[in-house]
Amino acid sequence: MKRIAAALAAVAALSAQAQSAPFAIAIHGGAGNFTRADVPAETEKQRLAVLSDSLEAGRRILAAGGSSLDAVVAAVRILEDSPHFNAGRGSVFTAEGTNEMDASIMEGSHRRAGAVAGVTTVKNPITAARAVMEKSRHVMLSGRGADAFAKEQGLEIVDPSHFRTQERWDQLQRAKERAGTPLDHDAPKAGAGKKTSALAADEKYGTVGAVALDKSGNLAAATSTGGITNKRYGRVGDSPVIGAGTWAENESVAVSMTGTGEMILRSAT
Ligand code: GLY
Numbered sequence: 001m002k003r004i005a006a007a008l009a010a011v012a013a014l015s016a017q018a019q020s021a022p023f024a025i026a027i028h029g030g031a032g033n034f035t036r037a038d039v040p041a042e043t044e045k046q047r048l049a050v051l052s053d054s055l056e057a058g059r060r061i062l063a064a065g066g067s068s069l070d071a072v073v074a075a076v077r078i079l080e081d082s083p084h085f086n087a088g089r090g091s092v093f094t095a096e097g098t099n100e101m102d103a104s105i106m107e108g109s110h111r112r113a114g115a116v117a118g119v120t121t122v123k124n125p126i127t128a129a130r131a132v133m134e135k136s137r138h139v140m141l142s143g144r145g146a147d148a149f150a151k152e153q154g155l156e157i158v159d160p161s162h163f164r165t166q167e168r169w170d171q172l173q174r175a176k177e178r179a180g181t182p183l184d185h186d187a188p189k190a191g192a193g194k195k196t197s198a199l200a201a202d203e204k205y206g207t208v209g210a211v212a213l214d215k216s217g218n219l220a221a222a223t224s225t226g227g228i229t230n231k232r233y234g235r236v237g238d239s240p241v242i243g244a245g246t247w248a249e250n251e252s253v254a255v256s257m258t259g260t261g262e263m264i265l266r267s268a269t
Contacts, residue, residue: 021215023062027054027075028258029085030206047084054078058212068212068220068254069107069130076103076126076222079208083165087208088124091163091226093172094235099163101226102240103129104140108219108248115140115240120163121147123156126224129240131155140240168229175230207239209256211248219254221246227261237261244269 029051036044058075062068080088091099103125104115114133117140122128128150132141141149151157207225214220223246225239238261239245245264248254257264 021217023068023213023215025055025058025062025071025075025210025212027051027058027079027208027210028206028256029054029079029208030258043084047082050078050082050084054210058210062212062214065215067216068214068218069105071212071214072105072210072220072222073126073130075210075212076208076224077124080124080126080224083167085208086206086226087224088226089163090165090168092168092229092231093164094227095172095176095230095232097169097172099160099168099226100231100234101125101163101224102236102245103222103224104240104242104246105129105133105222106220106242106246106248106254107133108221108250108254111249113139113242113246115242115246116146116150117142117236117240118234119143119146119150120160121157122150123158123162126222127155128153129222129224139242142236143234163226168226171229207245207256207258209246209258211254211256213254217250219248219250221248221254221256223256223258238264238269241265 029047054075057078058071061071061074079085083090086092088101091101094100098120100118100120102117104113105126106113112133114129114131116125116128116132119125119128128146131150131153132138135153136149207223209223211221223239225237227235227237238257245257246255257269
């Protein structure tokens with residue numbers, strides 16, 4: 001009887017420890033050089049509300065003892081479902097007038113990872129990246145193959161028109177008029193002395209992502225993006241590249257990048 005009591009006490013102690021174990025989550029909704037003054041108050045309010053929902057969705061999972069993987073996916077899905085961020089529903093347009101999305105995920109305990117590039121029909125690309133990690137022998141799938149895999153896995157598939165928003169369409173037209181390929185994260189820097197693609201204030205959005213630490217000490221990171229406006233030739237940025245857009249390793253760090261993919265890739269950030 002004494003032994004059972006001791007075992008129960010040990011379980012209770014472990015469970016109390018688990019309850020109080022630290023956890024953490026951080027999200028991002030895109031880096032841009034814009035200031036508050038560039039963003040209409042109503043838009044800012046809407047974006048902040050979505051960011052808050054995203055953070056809270058991840059926090060709830062972690063507080064209840066859920067995994068960092070579940071937390072980052074929940075957080076990123078909410079950002080992907082909003083037209084206000086350049087990922088999923090709010091993705092920017094390619095030069096051909098399509099939406100091609102990239103996403104990746106990594107967990108830090110065994111460094112398992114999954115990614116998709118150039119998907120056009122998966123409602124939440126981050127769920128496709130997770131399926132690649134958990135249900136395939138591969139780390140990255142691209143294009144039609146990635147879309148087909150997501151469908152096979154029973155993920156939610158939508159008509160490409162789901163990703164067409166007027167705001168992003170107008171953004172593409174302005175980009176074409178300027179005959180450039182503006183980077184979504186570039187803002188004109190007065191006096192910077194270098195040629196950057198000029199973006200109007202309402203065009204500056206970026207990648208989304210989340211990193212989390214769960215109560216078991218496991219890290220995870222997730223990143224999702226529509227890429228850059230007016231991108232061409234099947235361009236793929238850093239976001240689906242493990243070690244560039246996303247990284248998680250329990251012994252060190254979890255990272256989800258935002259910024260200009262070409263620069264991030266070239267510097268092995
Ligand atoms: N960092 C997102 C991209 O450049 O595609």
